[in-house]
Amino acid sequence: MNVFSAPWFYWAVAIAIGLPAGLIILTELHNTLVRRKSHLARQVNLLRNYLLPLGALLLLLVKASQIRAEDGMVRILTTLFGFLVLVMLLSALNATVFQSAPEDSWRKRLPTIFLDVARFALIGVGLAMILSYVWGVRVGGIFTALG
Template identity: 65%
Template sequence: MIADIFTSSWFYWAVGIAIGLPIGLVATTEWQHALRRRQSFLVRPVTLLRNYLLPLGALLLLLTEARQMPAGATSVRTVATLFAFVVLVLLLSGVNAALFQGAPEGTWRKRIPTIFVDVARFVLIAVGLALIFSYIWGANVRGLFTALGITSIVIGLTLQNSVGHVISGLLMLFEQPFQIGDWLDTASARGRVVEVNWRAVHLETSTGLQIIPNAVLAGASFANLSRPENKHKVKVTTI
């Protein structure tokens, strides 16, 4: 009986998982602490790897190899779906941290507005989830994409004015006529840019925080007082 246990493949998988998972957790914890001390942007991807990917991977191996459950079992498919989703999020988070968050000042990667990175990430996650459900659960994603396309057309026609304002604002952000810290002189306010999102630009003025919709800036003229650099004009009234 004992000899049968030692010759079974599931025994070695169980021992490997029992030893490998704690070692992996300790190694990634030390890696996480080292990155946090260096204030690296890779802290979040490593945290995802430690807190979610390693435990889910160990659980998936435990179900499929140690317990030898069939791949079509509901529990195996559920864990595999979670594991694949975390892998997708980890890859996108790592690419975002390496290419955009850690980009040097003045490069095209640093100038890309955050909203475009967020939209691209959302689209990739949606496509990735569709592929995951198609591969693991056998879902008909072709019909889902068709339904989403028709729904998008209907919503676009219904909200064409609002969508037009949003798109014009996004195009203005893509052009990058200003960035965080620049001083703008608009028709309604003059102040320093402190935040830019998909809907509005936040200006810090002498009277408080002024929020200007992107569509308003895209449809009117404004002056960027911080460009060109090292050129300023000061008007002083004396008695």
């Protein structure tokens, strides 16, 4: 059997090369953002430390090892990955729109209760989408009940 014709080979090579390269690039980007005192340094750190390795692990399990996506452990890891993406996106949105706003802007004067309610709603919708997509849970009834 030829290793080069195996379906897992190219995925394994791509992850073996891409993961270290991605970690190096994100580390350099994080260091640059920290030096510039950017609000986005935290999100790049989250991407480097959690999302990239977890994404590589998921690709290794599903593509290289050819474990079915319906397997329980793969679903748990996919749920965790989706939750981390949701946290990173909300954190990046907060950093770009509200934390970097000028002092006299409407974005700085907006009461935090409105931001908290909006975050709570976005987290609820995001988790419902993750549960629906990964676990096959029907969440339409929940949205109907909540109005």
